Amino acid sequence: METNNTKMFTEMFSEFENDAEEGQKQKIEEINEILDEMDEAEFYSIFTKEMFEKIDQMIEKKKLTLENAILLLKHIGYHNVIVKFFKFDFHVSSLRFRIENMITEEEKKKEGKNEKPLVDLCECNLLLSNGFISEPIISVCVTYVLKVAMSKEEGEEARKDVEMALLALSNTMYYFIEQKLYLKEIKDIVQYHQEHRNLTRLAYQSVWQFLFCRLLCDRRLEDVILNKLQFEREAIRELEELTKCIDWKKNEDKLKEMEEENLLERWIIALNIYFKEFQIRKKEHVVLIECIVQIYQASRSNYIEICNLCICLLKVILIRKNAEIEDLLKGGAVEAVLEEIQRPTLDDEMVYHILMFFVNASRRLKEEERKEMKRKVFEKLEEEGYEDTIASLFETFDFLNRKYYDELSLDISNYFVNI
Incomplete structure (x- = not known):
């Protein structure tokens, strides 16, 4: 069904062919404001393979200048990465191959190479491709985009250029890239920021x-x-600062709210990878767990996606044994999961994550700790009605076993009474 956002976009885009270059540029800025307001369904309905084919044809027929096409594609790519729209058809469009061919042709030039459009094309490719970039192209894109990312220039425009370059690099998915292409530069960027605080939060x-x-x-x-x-150390500081600046009661400034919400989600997803990949226990884990619990408690009412990500992250920390069980208890992780299990709108996936948390917690607890955890579970569940909670979860067990391939006992009380 067409919405106001999709209708406005379609109308503006249909007028592109009749506009002069400056008129197109003005419309592209207006389109970016519409993109800020789009939800996932609206974005999917607009940016199909057919839309990218239209843009490609407009470039081919010189009805859209390359400069304006890059401006438009950067806006689209920015929203693609920030909101992470995975069902994205750019990689199967002729536009993707046009951009890759242009990058290759410009890179091959021995003399007269124009790096500005080359960098812009590389950024577009990284922002839009979502893991579908030709192998020879990825190293070229990383090399040129890093040059922009390393800029130490001051000023709002320069900071935005660096932010866009680093955002593009963050969308390189699971490519293997030789360390010699990026490691020294990335270390310099991080260490310079740690000393001077020159980057935006997103960058x-x-x-x-x-x-x-x-x-x-x-x-x-x-x-x-x-x-x-x-x-x-850096993650803890960033999480603490974001937690303070987000209006957890839902700010009326929707754009600002979305930027901060999406940025926090990106940090939690990065932490998920961190705890899955590193099996190391550090004293900072308690502080980090406390940060995650604090975010969970703040997000529980109005930010369900962040709330769910926090619970899943606590489960990962427990299962991967990155923290001592005492650290999880001290950091408030068990209390947070107990709070979540009483949510009236809990879906099957979150039930699964919560049960796996308790299954693995019970395996790691000593006898006296197990009794204490059992007491806390009883106290929490009795507040809302223990039998009702048990009955509501029991109905999901067969489905969970089939969906997640785990042998969860049908005697659900084992997770709460006999742990």
Whole structure:
């Protein structure tokens, strides 16, 4: 069904062919404001393969200048990465191959190479491709985009250029990229920011996102991330600052709210990778767990996506044994999961994550700790009606076993009474 946002976009886009270059540029800025308001369904309905084919044809027929096309595609790519629309058809469109061919042709030039449009095209490709970039192209894109990301220029426009470059690099998914292409530069960017605080919050998070994408293919990065760049210390500070600046009662400024909400989600997803990949216990884990619990409690009423991400992250920390069970108890993780299990709108997936938390917690608890946890479970569940909670969860067990391939006992009381 067509909404106001999709209708306005369609009307503006249909007028592109009749506009001069400056008129197109003005409309592109107006389109960006519409993109700020779009939800996932609206975005999917607009940016189909057919839409990218239209843009490609407009470039081919010179009805859309390359400069304006890049401006439009950067706006689209920015929203693609921030909101993470995975069902995105850019990679199967002729526009993707046009951009890759243009990058290749410009890169091959021995003389007269124009780096500005080359960098812009590389950024567009990284922002839009979602993991579908030709292997020879990825190293070219990383090399040129890093040049922009390393800029130390001051001023709002320069900071935005660096932010866009780092955001593009953060969308490189699971490619293996040789360390020689990026590691020295990325370390310089992080360490300079740690000293001077020159990056925007999104730019700084994007640096870490890029590193974690590399970590999944290159275990040699562990020492750099853990020790040289002090990831956990940095994550704690960023989470604490974001928690303070978000209006958890839902700010009327929707754009500001979305930016901060999405940025916090990106940090939690990065932490999920961190705890899955690193089996190391550090004293900072207690503080980090406390941060996650604090975010969970703040988000529980109005930010369900963040709330769910926090519970899943606590489960990962427990299962991967990154923290002592005492640290999880001290940090408030068990209380947070107990609070969540009483949510009246709890879906099957969250029931699964919660039950797996308790299953693995019970295996790691000593006898006296198990009794204390059992007492806390009883107290929490009795507040809302223990039998009702048990009955409501029992109905989901067969489904959960089939969906997640786990042997969860049909005697659900085992998770709460006999643990």
